[in-house]
Amino acid sequence: MTHLRFISRAVLLLAVAAGLSGCAGVKPWERDLLAKPQMALDSDPLQTAFDEHIYFSKEASSGGRGFGGGGCGCN
Amino acid sequence: MDFEFQLTQSDGYCRVNFPAMACVCELLIDTTDPTLALSLGLRARTETWRIEQKFSRYRNDNLIAHINRAQGQAVTLDDETTGLIQFATEIWEASDGRFDITSGLLRKVWRFDGSDHLPDQTEIAALLPHIGWDRVDWQPPQLTLPAGMEIDLGGIGKEYAVDRVFALLQEDFDGALLVNFGGDLRAHGPRTDGSGWQVGVEKVAAGQSIEQLTLSQGALATSGDSQRFLLRDGVRYSHILDPRSGWPVADAPRSVTVIAPTCIQAGVFSTLALMMGAGAEDFLDEQGVKYWSVRA
Amino acid sequence: MQLKDKQLGTRLALATTALLGIQGQVQAGDGDWLVSTAVLSYSESDGRVQAVEPVLNLTRDFGDERSLNLRLVYDSLTGSSPNGAARANVVQTFTSASAAGRKSRAEEEGDDDELEEYGDRGSYSIAPGDLPLDPSFQDSRTVFSAGWTQPLGDVYKLNLGGALSSEGDFSSISINAAIARDFNSKNTTVSLGTNLEFDTIKPEGGLPDAFSSYASHDTSAAEDTKQVADLMLGVTQVINRRWITQFNLGLSQSSGYQSDPYKILSVVDNGNLVADAANPGDYLYLFENRPEDRQKVSLYWQNKVAIGSDDVIDIGYRYMTDDWGVNSHTLDLTYHWQAGEHVYFEPHYRYYEQTAADFYKPYLVNGEDVSVYGLYVDPHISEASSDPRLAAFSANTYGLKVGFPMRQDEEISVRVEYYQQQDNNTAPAVPEGSDLYGQQQFSPLKASWVQVGYRFRW
Incomplete structure (x- = not known):
């Protein structure tokens, strides 16, 4: 049951995040900083893939940012 | 028409x-x-x-006229105009002040009519205090233009x-x-x-040779006008003025045509290239864009 | 005359995107690929795993927000890997029947390649106090993946992809799809994605039966499969000009064969290793077994905040919990320091901690977990594993990246990361003077890796 409780808390957080949209008013000309490559949420996808593969093979957690699979036999 | x-x-x-x-x-x-x-x-x-x-x-009943007549009062701009002014600010910064929407005042003393009439340095010097984006208070979307200054979006409009x-x-x-x-x-x-669409680009001098280009995606803009110049003592003064000195840029190409993803990018590249004078082609090479420049 | 800022093209492109709301493309004649290449060199301390991993990634923009991504990864691993047995004060010898058989056959036939590969796995000894490592760890992995992005109608964006992965004893195929929608003049993006993965495990010598002895390697199947289904809901929100945040909720369900077919557990009686009745002189080791199902829930929250005109702080946090009893927290911090037009530095810190899986055991206790009656082993539990990945530990990673952007879409970068685990397990007490007395059963891993990357337009 802890899982269910956990999911409902997560959904609530999501709703809060979505609610933020109501007050955000970033105009197109204010996107100068957001458009920089270093502001991309995943600014170096190869680096992210390397690290996720390493942590996948050494730790019990995976995914979160993206899908947690891995296609790796290192069970 | x-x-x-x-x-x-x-x-x-x-x-x-x-x-x-x-x-x-x-x-x-x-x-x-x-x-x-x-x-x-x-x-x-x-x-x-x-x-x-x-x-x-050229109108006296529009937003630009309103801004230019504000006499030092702050004007709050709509989203579209704010976007354009912000764009111009970015390019002004990136071009070390060469691209400046307050430079239009210089036209009061420079008339490129093919004659040999050059303005006095005193006339130019009198205008320079009213030119320069750094003198403007720009707090998007609020623009405060000191009295005597003017903006002109003709360069990107x-x-x-x-x-x-x-x-x-x-x-x-x-x-x-x-x-x-x-x-x-x-x-x-x-x-x-x-x-793709067939586009003709003037290759050497106006009307002399045309290169056919197939464009299926992207934009093209040309800056420069071989008809607008002053000629005195054998020196040809182009109509490209440097807002920092108030004088025409020396040795600029007659015209520059640039290909870029959007028309406004192509326009900025071609305009800035002319302002680089003799270094126009080097500048464009460095930017890695496809271009044609017309000299002679 | 030159402009101070040679990145004028980049600034102009950014300003144009801001002004027109979209990015244009040029297509006059030939097309252009964005090529990203990188090589990773990974190394664990104490002669454990070493890996070299080159990657080639190609991205092509077809205009109208349609793009194709292709990636090829090759991974070559060598070294030693913990076999799962307990660290002890006595010499331990590991002899596998199947490998021993192959070895003697190879010796008879004079097959040097086969000997090279299985000579060690046949039999190897571990000195007192050393972590039992299987020295024959060697594998290579090839992964090919492809992805396609395109708009769907006016407001949706569709992403489709797939991946194929192959190793000596493992193959995997996966497909994924995600749909995203922008709201609130592109300040909010909501996305929903799913990934389905089908794995086949075909270990050398067949799949060992659960809790069968390492020496006899009883097997009733040559291969098994595993299926993974992931579902992810994401919200990306632009908070203001300097701050963008992303929140993901991920659900994952995997079922099928989830054990490690090479990992074993020692059987311990009152702190002493139990002898293998079938092989006098050797100790008894049993193959591990894990549950067939696993459900995971993860929450991921990432923030990127612009500092000044070019610096960026990246803060990420992940919480994961699963029905194996693993709960983990991950905190990730990166600072992007644009030191100059053509150089930036990114110091990086990551903290990770996890609780142990319910069935994690450093070894099996005779009389509690299993009962050994001569040649006969009676398990009292259905699952057990001593895989350090399933133990309780925390880990710190420190990294530094240096990047040299040369022009738009051209960059060289070098990165170094150092990773170190800390033991958070409570070791069960064993009698003084016994085989296991004074031995730490979780071996904290130390690893470091170097990545060199080059990205360019072609």
Whole structure:
């Protein structure tokens, strides 16, 4: 049951995040900083893939940012 | 111009012409349906006329006139104008002050009529305190222009109109498209028969040689005008003025044509290239863009 | 005359995107690919796993927000890997029947390649106090993946992809799809995605039966499969000009064969290793077994905040919990320091901690977990594993990246990361003087890796 409780808390957080949209008013000309490559949420996808593969093979957690699979036999 | 709108059906596509922005604006629409072309054409004309009306410096009843007459009072701008001013600010910064929308005042003393009349340095010096974007208080969306200063969006207005009209037409038309406002153009393709749009670029001197270019995606803009200059003691003064000195840029190409993803980018590259004078081609090489420059 | 800022093209492109709301493309003649290449060199301390991993990634923009991504990864691993047995004060010898058989056959036939590969796995000894490592760890992995992005109608964006992965004893195929929608003039993006993965495990010598002895390697199947289904809901929100945040909720369900077919557990009686009745002189080791199902829930929250005109702080946090009893927290911090037009530095810190899986055991206790009656082993539990990945530990990673952007879409970068685990397990007490007395059963891993990357337009 802890899982269910956990999911409902997560959904609530999501709703809060979505609610933020109501007050955000970033105009197109204010996107100068957001458009920089270093502001991309995943600014170096190869680096992210390397690290996720390493942590996948050494730790019990995976995914979160993206899908947690891995296609790796290192069970 | 003695016509307001013209629709022609050509070989597999429609052509729309209307006058605006001191040239004949042209749309090539890859459709055989004249009704669709008519409705797209009329909307394009409305948008073009709207932009011209709003940003032209030749009117005294529009926003630009209002800003220029504010006498040091802050003016709160709408989203579209804020976007354009912010864009101009970025380019001013990136070009070390070469691109400056407050430089239009210099036209009061420089008249490029082919004559040998050069202004006095005292006349120029008197204007310089009123030129320079760093003197302006710009807190988007609030603009405070010191009294005596003026802004002029003419340097990017036409290219901006091309991009806007292009985006407007794309909202309702998926096919191939060419928006051409007097040589500043933007294309989307390829056409249903697989071909791209044929665009002619003046290669050497005006009218002498034309290179045919197939453009299926992207934009092209030309800066420079071989008809506007001053000639004195064998020195040719181009109409490209450096806002920092108030004098024409030496050894600038007659014209520069640049290809870029959008028309406004192509326009900024070609304008800045002229301001680099003798270094125009080096500057464009460094930027890694495709271009044609006309000298001689 | 030159402009101070040679990145004018980049600034102009950014300003144009801001002004027109979209990015244009040029297509005059030939197309252009964005090529990203990188090589990773990974190394664990104490002669454990070493890996070299080159990657080639190609991205092509077809205009109208349609793009194709292709990636090829090759991974070559060598070294030693913990076999799962307990660290002890006595010499331990590991002899596998199947490998021993192959070895003697190879010796008879004079097959040097086969000997090279299985000579060690046949039999190897571990000195007192050393972590039992299987020295024959060697594998290579090839992964090919492809993805396609395109708009769907006016407001949706569709992403489709797939991946194929192959190793000596493992193959995997996966497909994924995600749909995203922008709201609030592109300030909010909501996305929903799913990934389905089908794995086949075909270990050398067949799949060992659960809790069968390492020496006899009883097997009733040559291969098994595993299926993974993931579901992810994401919200990306632009908070203001300087701050963008992303929140993901991920659900994952995997079922099928989830054990490690090479991992074993020692059987311990009152702190002493239990002898293998079938092989006098050797100790008894049993193959591990894990549950067939696993459900995971993860929450991921990332923030990027612009500092000044070019610097960026990246803060990420992940919480994961699963029905194996693993709960983990991950905190990730990166600072992007644009030191100059053509150089930036990114110091990086990551903290991770996890609780142990319910069935994690450093070894099996005779009489509690299993009962050994001569040649016969009676398990009292259905699952057990001593895989350090399933133990309780925390880990710190420290990294530094240096990047040299040369022009738009051209960059060289070098990165170094150092990773170190800390033991958070409570070791069960064993009698003084016994085989296991004074031995730490979780071996904290130390690893470091170097990545060199080059990205360019082609």
